[in-house]
Amino acid sequence: MEAKSVALRLKAGSSDKAYTAELKQEGTGWVVHCANGRYGGTLKPQIKTPDPVDYETADKIYTKIVNEKTRKGYTAGGDGVAFAGTENAGRVTGFQPQLLNPTTEEELLEVIAREPGQWVAQVKFDGERRGLNVVDGKITTANKLGLEVPVRGEFAQAVEALVAAGLKDFAIDCEDMGKYLVPFDVLSIDGTDLANQPLKARLHQLNVFSNLCAKADVDDTLRCADTWVIDNVALAKELIARHREKKAEGLVFKRLDAPYVAGKPNSGGDQVKLKFYNDITARVSGHTTGKRSVSMELLQDGDWTEVGKVTVPANKKIPEIGALIDVQYLYAYEGGSLFQPTFRGVRTDYLEEDCTTDKLCYKPDDEYMPSMEAVEDDQPSL
Structure with missing residues (x-):
């Protein structure tokens, strides 16, 4: 039995993050302590084992944490190059997506009131992030981590049709929805790098790209995102409500x-996301060893049924088994768990009979899809 420790780092664009993990003896048992934050700054501690455990359990927790971080691109060493020295090193594409901080409706409306006509809105799609790069007709697709992933056959066929129509070089940021892609930003086109240009110029190119997709008859596979200029608070409220x-x-x-x-910037930013969360009160059914998370359950036809786990923030006490907790989530899966749950706190003003599945909001069968109507070349989606 031996103590272990590792210092990891990940650089991506303007982000430079550090993560440390330590397996050490405490009394007659062993504990796992971690910390994370901006590289070179003060790291925020994370205690993974509130109480000492046996060495085998602690070692499993430590190993799992380190493996999870390295899968995300963290590496040991000073330069922080993603996946350096790992089995994924050969899959690195160079694609580094722009990531967004969350905002609230109140914060958003305040900004729009101060800056009318300076912001646009697009629907946030629930798929997998993709960077699609085409150079002289050759396709490369990357996931959110920047690692190369296989190209779906129907997507390759759509790109081949665009190449045949004359567009042989372009890079787009998009969402993979399974049966189709939703391009929402154009990073380069015909060899011209657009990343440093203002969004307004890139949206114009997105509409040019959309028109080309329509002319090549691939707009069912490449469905460019709808975009709205937010001229006033009333329009923002209407879009949010709709x-x-x-x-x-x-x-x-x-x-x-x-x-x-x-x-992703440390806070705020020129691009933010507003997620439409729902709320539910659930009962804590168990604790997760080595994690600051608890299992949740709800009543369904009089019986308690599991609805997944939720992480408890470090600044809040882990609730006891049997406690009722308020949880925010995007939607629920039929017969399954809550998607993207967020712990809000313990509720003392609810009864167990209030914790029922009939209050859940489920994922809709027919999701929002972008329109497939081409726009005039001189009328970008603004």
Whole structure:
């Protein structure tokens, strides 16, 4: 039995993150302590084992944590190059997506009131992030981590049709919805790098790209995102209400003068996401060893049924088994768990009979899809 420790780092665009993990003896048992934060700054501690455990259990927790971080691109060493020295090193494409911080409706409306006409909105799609790059007709697709992933046959056929129509070089940021892609930003086209240009210029190119997709008859496979200029608070409220009613995952709001910047800012930013969450009160059914998470359950036809787990923030006490907790989530799967749950706190003003599955909001069968109507070349989606 031996103590272990590791210092990891990940650089992506403007983001530079550090993570440390330590397996050490405490009394007659063993504990796992971690910390994370910006590289070179003060790291925030994370205690993975509130109480000492046996060495085998602690070692499993430590190993699992380190493996999870390295799968995300963290590496040991000073440069922080993603996946360096790992089995995924050969899959690195260079694609580094721009990531968004969440916002609230109140914060968003305040910004729009101050800056009318300076922001646009797009629907936030619930798929897998993809960077699609085409150079002289050769296709490369990357996931959110920037690792190369296989190209679906129908997507390759759509790109071949665009190449045949004359578009042999382009890079787009999009969402993979399974049967189709939703391009929402154009990073380059015909060899011209657009990342440093303002969003307004990139949206114009997105509409040019959309028109080409329509002319090549692939707009069913490449469905470019709808975009709305937010001229006033009333329009923002109307869009939010409309898409909340349609049970969309949320909306993304972007400044028209902003360039495409890889990574996520520490706070705020020129692009933010507004997710349409729901609330439910559930009962805690168990604790997860080595994690700050608890299992949840709800009453269904008089019987308790599991609805997944939720992480408890480090600044809040882990609730006891049997406690009732308020949880925010995007939607629920029929017969399954809550999607993207967020712990809000313990509820003392609810009864167990209030914790029922009939209050859940489920994922809709027919999701919002972007329109397939081509726009005039001189009328970008603005």
